[in-house]
Amino acid sequence: MNPYISNWIKIIWNCSFDNTYKMAWAKALVEIAISNNKQAKVVIPFDDIAEKFLKYYWNQTIYFDLTQGANLKKPPEILTYTKDLIFEYQQVTGTMQPIRFEKVDFNKLKLNNSYIKTIRKIGNTLKNDVCWRFLNLDKKAYPLYELNKSNRIVTLHQSQVESIKAYYESLLPIINYRWTQMLESFNFAPRISKKVRAIDEDNVRRKSLTKFRKYLDTTNDKEKRVCFYCGEQMQNDEISIDHVIPWSFIFADDLWNLVYCHKSENSKKSNRLPVEADIQKLENRNLKLVESMRKADKTNSKHYDQLQLAIEKDYVRQFWISFKG
Ligand SMILES: [Zn+2]
Structure with missing residues (x-):
């Protein structure tokens, strides 16, 4: 050398x-x-x-x-x-x-x-x-x-x-x-x-989340979508999909971490970790979501499998605890 x-x-x-x-x-x-x-x-x-x-x-x-x-x-x-x-x-x-x-x-x-x-x-x-x-x-x-x-x-x-x-x-x-x-x-x-x-490698691409709508819609009705954070019904132009545990931590789009919420709340949140009440809420939402996906016959997808795995392995809480340090 x-x-x-x-x-x-x-x-x-x-x-x-x-x-x-x-x-x-x-x-x-x-x-x-x-x-x-x-x-x-x-x-x-x-x-x-x-x-x-x-x-x-x-x-x-x-x-x-x-x-x-x-x-x-x-x-x-x-x-x-x-x-x-x-x-x-x-x-x-x-x-x-x-x-x-x-x-x-x-x-x-x-x-x-x-x-x-x-x-x-x-x-x-x-x-x-x-x-x-x-x-x-x-x-x-x-x-x-x-x-x-x-x-x-x-x-x-x-x-x-x-x-x-x-x-x-x-x-x-x-x-x-x-x-x-x-x-x-x-x-x-x-x-x-x-x-x-x-x-x-200039490879940080954030993909569109639209493909998750059809799953989220099974539990959060298309006609009257409700904001995950404030619980109010949203107008069509106010709707966004949010990573409850910020994307910058998870670096992936996982159904178990995605919710509908007001655009304004989404942009305000930025990269902060959620409070425990929201984690609890997300856990409950996931239980409902897996149930409603079953009812809607949308179980034949990797997103369903991942959601089920996340519930079994307690991902939401595990990730949250590990990021809090
Ligand atoms: Zn809201």
Whole structure:
């Protein structure tokens, strides 16, 4: 193995599980190095790295609200800056619908100032906490790049860029694997590696829930559909289908977790976990639903099987308890 790449792997493999900064830093440098076409050294301003950080954390937060540090009382500050910007985005657009960072037009939303401020703040953290720490392991410094802290730049020399280009197909999966392991130690939510991969491959697609209507309708009459949360009858244009335990936790559409409710209540809920009374209500609803699906002769589907399994295995409560932590 190329000794320079061995050192990269050594650092990635041995860094402590305090937070995910080092993984984001490593990933950003590798991505920037391989996207460069020139046969020369690559000079990387901290701002470019900060933008990558913002992209990674934005996407992992807005879809799945993943915790990026071991100390739950004091989240890593870059995550806090990212969340502040997401909050501003939600205020300005009035939507809780998640969106990939790459698709947000900060200029058009007149959020360019906030964006620049966020990049600057992330850059400060990179300068103070990340850029030099990454090179140190067991009181030894590894020369993976040249660092100019005061000018906020990282330089990768030509031979280093060439090595990274030759080995990135091994490096990136190792970085992602370590990052995922960290997230699994910080987060209670399931399917972390599936989530991280989906974000990485731009594969987070939320499918239409219309196909569940015919099942939900068996217990919640088409003519007068009732809202799961407030119990009132809804007008046709107010109806939405909601994941009682948020999609960002479950990362799947399961009939046992889906209900009709007012659109307005759905968008207000965002990614919060339900209260126990709603869990109880959902358990009762599922018992009724399985019964009414039987009566309506809609038992020949995987959704019926899954619903029955969920009741037998007590999924609603099990999931809820595990997410509460
Ligand atoms: Zn309602």
